[in-house]
Amino acid sequence: MTPVFYILAILTLAGGLAAVTLKNTVHCALALTVAFAGLALFFLQLDAQFAGFAQILIYIGAVAILVVFAILLTRSSEAEASGGILSRHWLAGLIIAAAVFAVLGWAILRGAQALPQESAVPAVTVHQIGTALMGRYVLPLEIVALLLTSALIGAVIVAMHEKESAK
Amino acid sequence: MIERLDQIFILLRDWLVHFLPANWQAVVATVLNVVAIIAVFPTLFALVTVMERKGLGRMQNRFGPNRVGPYGLFQPVADGIKALTKEDVVPFRADTIVHFVAPLVLVVAVFMGFSVLPMGRNMVLADMDAGLLFFFAMGASTELSVFMAGWSSRNKYSLLGAMRAVAQMISYEVPLLMSGLAVVMISGSLTLSKIVEAQNRYTFGLPHWYVFTPWGFAGLVLFSIAAMAETNRSPFDLPEGESELVAGYFTEYSGFKFALFFLGEYVGMFSIAGMGATLFLGGWSAPLAILNWVPSWIWFFGKLMIAMCLFIWIRGTMPRLRQDQLMNFAWKFVIPMTLVNLFVAALWRFVGPGWARWVVCWAILIAFYVLMGQTILRRRGLGPRSYRYAE
Numbered sequence: 001m002t003p004v005f006y007i008l009a010i011l012t013l014a015g016g017l018a019a020v021t022l023k024n025t026v027h028c029a030l031a032l033t034v035a036f037a038g039l040a041l042f043f044l045q046l047d048a049q050f051a052g053f054a055q056i057l058i059y060i061g062a063v064a065i066l067v068v069f070a071i072l073l074t075r076s077s078e079a080e081a082s083g084g085i086l087s088r089h090w091l092a093g094l095i096i097a098a099a100v101f102a103v104l105g106w107a108i109l110r111g112a113q114a115l116p117q118e119s120a121v122p123a124v125t126v127h128q129i130g131t132a133l134m135g136r137y138v139l140p141l142e143i144v145a146l147l148l149t150s151a152l153i154g155a156v157i158v159a160m161h162e163k164e165s166a167k
Numbered sequence: 168m169i170e171r172l173d174q175i176f177i178l179l180r181d182w183l184v185h186f187l188p189a190n191w192q193a194v195v196a197t198v199l200n201v202v203a204i205i206a207v208f209p210t211l212f213a214l215v216t217v218m219e220r221k222g223l224g225r226m227q228n229r230f231g232p233n234r235v236g237p238y239g240l241f242q243p244v245a246d247g248i249k250a251l252t253k254e255d256v257v258p259f260r261a262d263t264i265v266h267f268v269a270p271l272v273l274v275v276a277v278f279m280g281f282s283v284l285p286m287g288r289n290m291v292l293a294d295m296d297a298g299l300l301f302f303f304a305m306g307a308s309t310e311l312s313v314f315m316a317g318w319s320s321r322n323k324y325s326l327l328g329a330m331r332a333v334a335q336m337i338s339y340e341v342p343l344l345m346s347g348l349a350v351v352m353i354s355g356s357l358t359l360s361k362i363v364e365a366q367n368r369y370t371f372g373l374p375h376w377y378v379f380t381p382w383g384f385a386g387l388v389l390f391s392i393a394a395m396a397e398t399n400r401s402p403f404d405l406p407e408g409e410s411e412l413v414a415g416y417f418t419e420y421s422g423f424k425f426a427l428f429f430l431g432e433y434v435g436m437f438s439i440a441g442m443g444a445t446l447f448l449g450g451w452s453a454p455l456a457i458l459n460w461v462p463s464w465i466w467f468f469g470k471l472m473i474a475m476c477l478f479i480w481i482r483g484t485m486p487r488l489r490q491d492q493l494m495n496f497a498w499k500f501v502i503p504m505t506l507v508n509l510f511v512a513a514l515w516r517f518v519g520p521g522w523a524r525w526v527v528c529w530a531i532l533i534a535f536y537v538l539m540g541q542t543i544l545r546r547r548g549l550g551p552r553s554y555r556y557a558e
Contacts, residue, residue: 027262030265030315033311049295049297050296050297053301054300056304056305056307056308057300057303060311061310061340065310065311065314065333068311068314068318072330125296126296126356127356
């Protein structure tokens with residue numbers, strides 16, 4: 001656990017915490033972007049270049065913008081959160097979050113035993129990712145493409161219907 | 168001798184660094200590289216602002232600035248002094264932190280893009296395996312700063328400008344990436360220095376630049392259109408529509424922060440022009456094999472300057488596109504054209520060398536272009552131009 005890991009961990013956790021505790025919704029979205037950036041830096045620290053840059057390109061470049069547009073187009077950016085930031089059912093939320101964390105932690109710790117200790121980091125080049133995607137994982141790739149196409153068509157249809165219903 | 172001139176900056180850096188102990192050398196070498204980039208590109212920015220104002224002026228049948236120095240060359244100095252000494256006005260209800268951070272994010276993201284551009288033989292700051300992806304990731308981060316600037320000003324016009332700018336930038340990011348994708352397909356690598364190496368070959372003295380192939384030519388045209396839209400440059404500059412929104416998303420910025428936005432926009436233009444030169448125009452390789460004695464960095468910066476002249480030329484010539492025209496153009500024409508370009512690039516590769524692939528690829532591209540144009544024009548119901556004069 002190098003110092004860089006701790007710095008990045010603090011950055012990501014701070015971003016995540018700020019994203020749920022800030023009052024202004026747009027500030028929350030920007031803090032979420034900081035958390036995404038922290039994750040991308042984690043990927044880069046683990047030498048997964050493609051994953052890191054794709055994280056920046058997709059999450060910060062597209063998902064964060066989507067979140068921000070959604071906030072702007074609804075009313076939640078003008079009315080600040082009233083009644084505090086904690087909801088009334090905070091105990092149930094806490095229990096559920098702890099349960100999910102326990103499951104994730106158990107899964108990771110069980111999986112970590114199966115990994116070889118201190119092995120040399122395999123240098124995964126983009127070429128290998130490409131051949132894997134086109135060779136072994138071509139069926140998931142095509143299914144994801146189909147999913148994205150259907151999402152795109154769905155978005156166009158939803159937008160079109162709104163135009164018709166406005167007449 | 169020619170080799171030394173070509174590598175002169177590398178040799179200079181190595182000479183400066185060899186005075187230091189061995190374990191400091193790598194770090195200081197990287198710092199010197201970064202300092203060189205930070206020194207060169209703002210200087211070019213100053214030069215290009217003068218070039219643009221004089222160029223636009225001549226195109227509009229007037230002189231540009233000509234008071235400050237010989238032929239107005241010291242105008243950027245005057246602009247810099249003005250920007251630095253102007254009072255920094257922040258609106259009372261503006262969101263101070265986000266308002267402050269927005270130009271910083273823009274400038275940082277834009278300068279990061281230069282780290283993967285090969286500016287000469289062996290002159291890449293960080294030769295990353297997925298260099299192209301890094302460049303476009305940094306470009307995507309600039310959109311967020313535009314939104315932050317517009318929103319934090321608490322000004323309806325700024326917000327409007329920011330929303331338009333972000334919508335435009337995300338629409339044109341798709342053709343930007345996909346026109347570069349054809350190059351990646353053919354050269355087989357995301358590493359920019361390998362893409363330049365693949366174009367650095369000559370047959371009968373003519374280079375193998377990708378722009379001389381059908382898909383490369385279409386790709387360069389589409390890439391320039393998308394690049395102009397990405398940097399909010401005329402004719403796509405409705406977000407900073409000077410006659411409508413005052414200055415769009417940077418209305419509420421004055422003084423040094425405005426200068427930072429201006430710098431960020433122009434340096435972004437440099438980096439995208441550099442990427443276009445790397446992908447399609449062969450980066451630092453010379454146009455003819457006999458011209459290889461000219462240093463490689465002169466070719467790279469020459470191509471960059473020619474691209475700048477093209478940007479300025481188009482700014483002075485074409486009228487501004489309206490927001491819906493802009494979006495229609497992106498989604499209904501440019502994106503199908505880039506998809507066809509990808510298909511043509513694949514066809515180019517699989518038909519194999521010979522004259523057949525030239526004919527087939529050009530035929531498909533021209534047919535699709537004409538077809539798309541006719542379809543869009545017919546749907547719009549435009550006829551031949553008719554003039555009405557005042558009586």
